Amino acid sequence: MLKFLVKGILRDHHRSRFPILIVSAGVMLTVLIHCWVSGVLGEMIDTSAAFATGHVKIMSRAYAENEGQIPNDLALSGVGSLVSELNQDYPDMTWVERIKFGGLLDVPDSNGETRSQGPVMGIAVQLFSENSGEVERLNIEKSIVKGRMPRQPGEVLISDQFAEKLDVSPGDQVTLMSSTMYGGMAMQNYIVVGTISFGVVAMDRSAMIMDFTDAQIVLDMTDSAGEILGYFENNIYSDERARRMVAAFNMKYEPDTDEFAPIMLRLGEQNGLDSMLEYISSFIGMFILIFVAAMSIVLWNAALIGGLRRYGEVGLRLAIGENKGHVYSSMLLESVFIGCVGSVIGTVIGLGISYYLQTVGFDISDSLQNVTMMIPSVFRAHVTAQAYYIGFIPGLFSTVLGTALAGIGIYRRNTARLFKELEV
């Protein structure tokens, strides 16, 4: 009997190919949408954490209040001992000091006169410290478009777009004009050894990357830093742990009323990221829920119609002497088969496209010309463990449910009525 039913499924395209196509398409879309939104959300968090917020960030209270202005005159002092203390208290975490600064970058001609100049957004990181992991975290080496990594003090990288705008090539000398921590004028020559493209619009527009010690010297920030960023082990953010850490750290410094006393903020507390992530998460959650529900209804309906279409065949089988339970269970078995095959095919195709979008990504930099947030300019899908089974919810569950509901008619209808509906 099973062989007979399988033959029927394989030969009747309305029972096999068409439902499998519908299930596959629905499952493929579900997997793809899931991977895409997971990727976009994850990439936004990772990018933000790497470039701006860390998983937790320590600043002076005054700096934190005016962070948008990058007020280096309010920077943290005595960061050496603070970092040692942090390393002792949280040995599994990585702590890095950074200085952000604004200024003007001047490009001289052969006579030393200004050839071109433009406002620069500088970021000083520990380029020469192997333990900091900053080069890897910011993916600096792989983001170099022309030239090479800085190897010694006095060498910097600038963003490729900025280099094109200023007509600067690797090997050219540039002059940074900025202000020191104490409000004096800072001016220093550097050699541009490479150009870089991060794929983050706000950084690629006019960034300059230099070594942290170089920045301390030029900005007169000895043993000071604008911010200390902390990263969890394996770079995996845990909001729960971050909340605990922040509460403990801030409680420790609570009695200190100095505005230069350190304060720790977790990732979500910065740049309105919490509310944005909450908004995006609930939007995505709802979107996925609605999408899965919609796909479920589509597949349920397809199975329902498929089941109703076969009332004639059911009538014939009952007339020939098959009992209702056997007919019903064989219909369910068939829908499990269709659901499984469709879900597997849909999941494989969905994962394939998602892997492609994870590797290649989707470039939206043209639409982000004036964006100042740390948003990646190339969005990528992210294939999660959930992606391997989420498609089975609409694919298998809904298909079987639809068939089960359609099949109830076998029991509710009079056999003679089913018999009359014979139109096979």
Place this chain on the structure above:
Amino acid sequence: MQNSKIILTEELVKRFPVGGGYFTALNKINLSFGKGEFAGLVGPSGSGKTTLLNIIGSLDYPSEGKAIVMDQSIGDLTHRQAARLRNKYLGFIFQTYNLLPVYTVYENVEFPLLLLDTTTTERHRAVLDAVEWVGLTDKLKSRPGQLSGGESQRVAIARAMVKKPEVVLADEPTANLDAANSHHILQTMEKLNRELQTTFIFATHDEKVIQYLRRKISLEDGTVVNDENLGNEK
């Protein structure tokens, strides 16, 4: 043979709910059929012949009275028992053939046997015999879409006969066929009735069928108005 009653109805009534009331499709039917009969329920549309055929075929239940088929009271059967009765003792032939289009002639005929406890060899032998009875041995691998109306109905007969049932119920079996094919079909059924002693009960108003019947039961508005032996001896 014809004296052993395999089908019996006593004061059989069937009502269907219509609107707020009931429509009486069969009203106090008393009939019996013996083994090997070749009988027809004859009457205009709405006279109750298909309803009576459905009850005899255990596809429907009586509202009142009794219908006993192969010593089993239809009204008392569960779905499972009714299915077993149909499976074991009854065969159906329909006006529209109702062959499963994705299966070959062989597979369509084999289908009823899959529900019985038979071996592959027994099934193979039985299918070949049934197809031979209706003269379609050369069409074993054809699908219903490749057959003419007459051939399709012959496959339907083979499917009904393959398990050698006690009774074959045929509802307007010639309604979709031309005269030549109708006669061919009826001759086939008559031959099977004669050779296998299978009881055939038709629901029809086709004169071509009536001329082959040995017993004609006329129905009108759910009651038997005439039950006559036509004397078409075997």
